[in-house]
Amino acid sequence: GQQVMQIPQYQHVQEGEDFTTYCNSSTTLSNIQWYKQRPGGHPVFLIQLVKSGEVKKQKRLTFQFGEAKKNSSLHITATQTTDVGTYFCAGPGGGSQGNLIFGKGTKLSVKP
């Protein structure tokens, strides 16, 4: 079945270092979404990418959607302790329009 894979599973960085998480889908996606889940919290929507090759920025966060619309990345420049959490990518799938398949997430820890 359709899969959404993320790497790495964990990332430990020193505050100020950069961070990147990668997302790969086994199928072409119409769009990809990114969510952030703080420790003990719930997933919160960050952004949606729709176009092939699209790049969007939110302050220190840069999101990319691959040309083939099968992969995506999230890059954080100069991490801060507030960036701590698990970042999930999600794409439409699961055999039914409207469903999202979530990756397993990348857990980011930031050492001050």
Place this chain on the structure above:
Amino acid sequence: EAGVVQSPRYKIIEKKQPVAFWCNPISGHNTLYWYRQNLGQGPELLIRYENEEAVDDSQLPKDRFSAERLKGVDSTLKIQPAELGDSAVYLCASSPSTGKMISENIQYFGAGTRLSVL
């Protein structure tokens, strides 16, 4: 605007006992989702409603799980009887609809119910 409201936040039960979770979606959101999230994993869909209709329950373990959304607004997810492996966080999410606009598929999550089965 109020977000997705779930209750209870935490529930501890013994195995074989029943348990129920409640969710009130964002006002006006037609689509409601129930997910299960195990530790270190992403949310996994259990069931999706469009208004009062369960349009996808293929991942719901129907021998012990049931759900309802009678009036197309709030929803209840039930487990009876609970097993040790049901310990997880149960998340409810809503979206405006799953219509033609891709942006309508953005999901808004509640705080979840953390279930511990002893």
